[in-house]
Amino acid sequence: MAEALLLVAHGSRRESSNDEIRVLTRQLAARLEIGLVDCAFLELAQPDIVSGGHDLVARGARNVTVLPYFLVAGRHVVTDVPAEIERLRQAHPDVSFRIADYLGSNDAMVDLILASLSK
Amino acid sequence: MAEALLLVAHGSRRESSNDEIRVLTRQLAARLEIGLVDCAFLELAQPDIVSGGHDLVARGARNVTVLPYFLVAGRHVVTDVPAEIERLRQAHPDVSFRIADYLGSNDAMVDLILASLSK
Numbered sequence: 001m002a003e004a005l006l007l008v009a010h011g012s013r014r015e016s017s018n019d020e021i022r023v024l025t026r027q028l029a030a031r032l033e034i035g036l037v038d039c040a041f042l043e044l045a046q047p048d049i050v051s052g053g054h055d056l057v058a059r060g061a062r063n064v065t066v067l068p069y070f071l072v073a074g075r076h077v078v079t080d081v082p083a084e085i086e087r088l089r090q091a092h093p094d095v096s097f098r099i100a101d102y103l104g105s106n107d108a109m110v111d112l113i114l115a116s117l118s119k
Numbered sequence: 120m121a122e123a124l125l126l127v128a129h130g131s132r133r134e135s136s137n138d139e140i141r142v143l144t145r146q147l148a149a150r151l152e153i154g155l156v157d158c159a160f161l162e163l164a165q166p167d168i169v170s171g172g173h174d175l176v177a178r179g180a181r182n183v184t185v186l187p188y189f190l191v192a193g194r195h196v197v198t199d200v201p202a203e204i205e206r207l208r209q210a211h212p213d214v215s216f217r218i219a220d221y222l223g224s225n226d227a228m229v230d231l232i233l234a235s236l237s238k
Contacts, residue, residue, distance in 0.1 A: 005236070009190070017191040020223065027229045067235060069190060071128070071222075072136040103190075104139065106235045110146045116186060116225050117124070 001096075004036035004061035006052055008081055009069040011041030018045040021069070036061050042076055042084070049084035053097070057088075063096045064088075071104035120215075123155035123180035125171055127200055128188040130160030137164040140188070155180050158188075161195055161203070168203035172216070176207075182215045183207075190223035 007028065009021045021039050029037035036059055040052025047055065056064055066085055070077050085097050103109075126147065128140045140158050148156035155178055159171025166174065175183055185204055189196050204216050222228075 012191060012193045014193050017193045020191045024228065028232060031229060031233060065236060067232065071188060071190065072131060072139045074131045074133050074136045100235060101238055103235055106231055108231055108234055109143065110150060112225055112227055112231050113147060113186065114150060115227055116219060116222055117184060119220055
């Protein structure tokens with residue numbers, strides 16, 4: 001079962017903002033033992049979520065963890081990202097897609113903020 | 120010089136999302152030694168940034184650190200938040216307002232993502 005990670009971000013009209021996500025994804029890939037790590041965007045940037053998921057499956061992914069890179073559980077986290085993942089599940093019924101807790105729900109966020117303040 | 124922290128988030132139409140920020144702010148306040156810790160929203164929620172800053176000053180703040188609670192350096196971080204802080208500086212020339220690096224620029228973000236994946 002080839003494991004994969006898809007980091008899902010909002011997407012921006014500023015390509016430099018999308019590039020921040022791409023750089024972060026490469027940093028993640030360097031830290032993870034799984035070979036299939038990529039990012040996708042809910043809107044405004046490419047690849048979109050369905051395209052990014054298709055690509056991971058085409059590269060052999062059979063067990064995909066989707067990490068919503070969002071700070072709060074707004075409409076995007078609650079409704080929009082799950083809807084896109086459901087499309088992927090229907091297109092690839094033999095592949096598991098698990099949506100991890102969104103970033104902002106992590107209890108360690110307070111520590112990251114404190115670290116940001118001490119910079 | 121009374122120190123203060125203003126956590127600035129985007130703001131959402133979903134009040135539950137704004138409440139996530141308020142809870143986080145209380146968690147931060149419990150961890151910090153400064154007494155003046157509050158949050159404000161760029162749009163869609165109250166208090167807005169100028170109101171939140173005014174309130175801190177009214178409560179005695181003279182040295183305010185503003186933390187942009189954003190993941191990427193999009194227009195909000197680069198232009199919109201600084202413009203609001205500039206309004207506060209002009210209204211309170213005797214108060215220092217320092218904008219800290221936005222959350223997503225922290226090198227430890229990779230570690231937080233890895234922690235989110237292992238939950």
